[in-house]
Amino acid sequence: DAGVTQSPTHLIKTRGQQVTLRCSPKSGHDTVSWYQQALGQGPQFIFQYYEEEERQRGNFPDRFSGHQFPNYSSELNVNALLLGDSALYLCASSAGFSGANVLTFGAGSRLTVL
Amino acid sequence: AQKVTQAQTEISVVEKEDVTLDCVYETRDTTYYLFWYKQPPSGELVFLIRRNSFDEQNEISGRYSWNFQKSTSSFNFTITASQVVDSAVYFCALSEAPSGGSYIPTFGRGTSLIVHP
Numbered sequence: 392d393a394g395v396t397q398s399p400t401h402l403i404k405t406r407g408q409q410v411t412l413r414c415s416p417k418s419g420h421d422t423v424s425w426y427q428q429a430l431g432q433g434p435q436f437i438f439q440y441y442e443e444e445e446r447q448r449g450n451f452p453d454r455f456s457g458h459q460f461p462n463y464s465s466e467l468n469v470n471a472l473l474l475g476d477s478a479l480y481l482c483a484s485s486a487g488f489s490g491a492n493v494l495t496f497g498a499g500s501r502l503t504v505l
Numbered sequence: 506a507q508k509v510t511q512a513q514t515e516i517s518v519v520e521k522e523d524v525t526l527d528c529v530y531e532t533r534d535t536t537y538y539l540f541w542y543k544q545p546p547s548g549e550l551v552f553l554i555r556r557n558s559f560d561e562q563n564e565i566s567g568r569y570s571w572n573f574q575k576s577t578s579s580f581n582f583t584i585t586a587s588q589v590v591d592s593a594v595y596f597c598a599l600s601e602a603p604s605g606g607s608y609i610p611t612f613g614r615g616t617s618l619i620v621h622p
Contacts (some may be wrong), residue, residue, distance in 0.1 A: 433509075433511075447609055490538055491600065495552070497549055498548040499549065
């Protein structure tokens with residue numbers, strides 16, 4: 392049973408560019424959350440998708456946007472990249488969006504902005 | 506607002522030593538959930554335990570044990586007889602229940618545990 396898969400695993404972009412990260416949730420999960428983890432920090436919540444809608448959003452600018460598809464997979468888009476966007480982007484899936492739910496994480500996409 | 510503090514940035518021990526990772530949380534809700542996740546060098550966080558605010562029983566799972574104390578708002582994690590494979594970053598997280606909070610777990614900054622052979 393595959394867990395959460397993310398792609399790409401690593402990527403390098405330059406300031407001002409745009410990036411799209413992809414996530415396939417664990418089988419049976421319908422909710423996808425995205426987190427940004429800067430070096431030496433804990434994961435910071437970006438947003439959460441359920442039933443193809445953004446249900447919750449953290450304190451991130453509109454440059455960060457997302458989408459969820461009918462098969463529950465999700466994309467994270469970041470426009471006008473800044474140096475400070477360099478981080479590990481983690482996707483987590485769960486069955487529903489209750490605060491009690493255990494999150495299953497992917498291995499992340501490491502973004503470097505030069 | 507919910508908050509999680511992991512004051513220990515890094516802990517270094519020698520194999521077979523016992524080690525305790527501290528977690529202190531803040532919440533205004535009476536109903537909430539606490540979690541511990543492990544992040545090995547591969548990057549993906551791995552779930553270890555979930556505790557709800559109404560269950561203060563301590564839990565033991567093999568070499569791992571958790572001490573939940575509402576009186577001090579702490580949820581500490583102890584590894585007994587540590588092994589090199591325990592080397593990882595450990596995160597404590599707090600999530601408030603739908604009736605009171607934001608549904609989203611807040612993570613601490615993590616504690617990096619290094620176990621030397």
